Amino acid sequence: MKPILSSEQLQLTIQRLCYQLIENHYPFTDTVVVGLQPRGVLLADRLLKQMQELYPQIKLPYGQLDITFYRDDAHKELHKANQTTINFSIENKKVILIDDVLYTGRTVRAAMDALIDFGRPAKVELCVLVDRRFNRQLPIQPDYTGKAIDSILSQKVTVDWQKPEVLLH
């Protein structure tokens, strides 16, 4: 087991991601945030909390998207579906998709399909905490990366929000 981000590093990384989002999107007039269920939401919650602390005046529409019914492996394996809540229009909005770990890219592919069923966004960006580069199976890259790591297929990345820390098994 190898630590990727310690508690302190994780806090700094989230802060940096916030500043990067602010740099590109301030004053967030046409921007919405969508966290991917289940674990992307945990990161999105923290990012938005941090954002509130830095700029209390920012009001960002925030939704949670579940991609279970859009998976490309439904005929092989069933996953339990989670709640989707998007109570705002994404039509012509800049959407920031948030997930904890970017790996094969298949989840993000499904998320983009799911998202487009809610409307036609002006732009979709991807923000991830950990990018497992060189493991991609689809041409998908993040716009904001907490930390890029090299890992092999048999390894696993877990984000423990209790500690909090990020580990490579």
Next chain:
Amino acid sequence: MQLSTKHLLGIKDLQATDIQYILDTAAQFKEVLQRPIKKVPSLRDVTIVNLFYENSTRTRISFELAEKRLSADTINFTASGSSAAKGETLLDTVNNILSMKVDMVVMRHSASGAPHFLAQHIPAAIVNAGDGINEHPTQALLDAFSIREKLGTLQGKKIAIIGDIMHSRVALSNIYLLKKMGAEVTVAGPPTLIPKYMRDAFDVNVSYNIGETLKWCDVANVLRIQLERQSQPLFSSLREYNLAYGISRKLLDEVQKDIVIMHPGPINRGVELDSDVADSNHSIILQQVENGVAVRMAVLYLLAGKRNEN
């Protein structure tokens, strides 16, 4: 996570965890049905035949919509106007359809056990959409979903099933389901329409008094009098039935508590349910229909996920 069964033949064969899983999944599908595009690509690779050997409005439309909203390909078969009228057997008909590469069969039949028979002889997954006087599992699931949505849980709730218990597959499926999920059940109606063995066989209360039953229950699921299945007269007239066992506004007002009124449809207005009750704010009859699509999406989605398991 997987269902414990390959087919949905009846609630009798399901575990409580299966029911929970179906209802939880249905809740997510209900959200899908509120979206601008009410459709997901989950079953793009699945072809489903709707085999209806008996009349149906709600169930057939509901299944067809559920299939379309899951992006499955669908074929509709109704017995009238088909070769069934020329004497083709059920098994021959189904095997012919399956040879055209169909993955799932949704079937309604007037003979109890018809889907169970098919399940033994064909490889496709089968969903029972009502077989004779045996079971109507998706109706029980959507009833449970609607109760859960209204009251939060099924556990410990008091549910009355009122009317023609003897000929009702909805009653039987509901009893199995409600007992498995920890609800209390009373069946009520005229003695001629409630089989003698109900209390012992299903561990339910039996009542012949509608007023008392309404005072007891949280939910009243009112069933249709199925004249087409009654070979001999079991009560003297519809008017008399309505006076003794029908639910009127007056009866409901006397209860002095908020009970939920359900009905699987089609309603015989003025027989088992008066119009001012069916259309009152106690009634969740139209919500039941709405929930039917989400529940059937969940059933088809979860069974399709079992298809390639062998």
